[in-house]
Amino acid sequence: MEPTATVLDLNQLRRSCSSCALHELCLPAGIDADDLNRLDAAVKDKRMLDRGAMLYREGDRFDALYVVRSGSLKSFVQNEAGDMQILAFHLPGEIIGFDALASNQHVSQAEALERSSICEQPYAHLQRVTSEVPALHRQLMRVISREVVEEHRHLMVMGRQQAQEQLATFLKSVADRHQRLQRDSTTLNLSMSRYDIANYLGLVVETVSRLFSRMEEMGVLEVNRKSVRILRPDLLAGLCRTGAMSKQKDAG
Known part of the structure; x- marks a missing residue:
């Protein structure tokens, strides 16, 4: 028997972080209801991206980090001749946008590989929440560390x-x-x-x-x-x- 395909429930995209199927990946285990409500209030946008749509482009101002709720994206850089180098593929539960932390503008681009849903976390608000919720701050650092490990693994594979x-x-x-x-x-x-x-x-x-x-x-x-x-x-x-x-x- 063919496995049943997962159907995207648009109503689920409107629910809070507490009922998101991916919240265990994005959030620390044991976060209490009050802290979860603070984080949910920081979510500015829960949007859909069609295949080929850009989440951000090189040079865009850094305002937020993004969580992939469903679908997938690729991040890449391009030279003046238009040659592309893909840096990473991003799956559900993963956070993207860290490339802009140092310079406050994106140095890469992110494009949807398929119809995808994204949560936008404004960084200024996220900083305030993480300062008040130490467990969330630790989780965010773990996520950043995981991104660094993946980049190192990619470089090793390329070599x-x-x-x-x-x-x-x-x-x-x-x-x-x-x-x-x-x-x-x-x-x-x-x-x-x-x-x-x-x-x-x-x-x-x-x-x-x-x-x-x-x-x-x-x-x-x-x-x-x-x-x-x-x-x-x-x-x-x-x-x-x-x-x-x-x-x-x-x-x-």
Whole structure:
């Protein structure tokens, strides 16, 4: 039997943070009702973005951080010639907009990969709330730390020589993030295109397509367009370590 598709409930988008299905990811466990009401009052906007719509552009003034409630986005930079480098993909429960903290303006751009819903948290108000709610401040610092870790992981993946290891690491990262959302971590509906994946990993799109086919032949994945089913999580995890194991052998 085919799994039932999740239908976006527009009424749910109008509810408070306390009833949001993602609040456990965004907020610290055990936050009390009064503190939650303060945070909910700080939410300026709960908006919908169509596919291809921009959440912010490079040079936009920094006013707020954003929580992805549903859907997904990509953040990227572009040079004067229009060449794009994708920096990250953002899934539900994740906060974006940290790129503007240092200079008070965004140095990257964020675009919806599919129809997505976003919560806007005005930063000035958020600062006041976090100063009054220490648990929320600690959680925000953990989120920022997680973003830094993801950036470091991306740089490590980009620096690896084996393209298969790069793609395997990317797929495992998406699976791990699905698991954190309490979703099926073996069935991934990738909202990003093969071109986006290739750009993110520093590969050419033909290589990415070939690697998906190779992993299918190995029995690791089952691929149907943007739907990827992980048949052997153990083999996928092994592919993520091939580069490290090769370096150990060379050193020995």
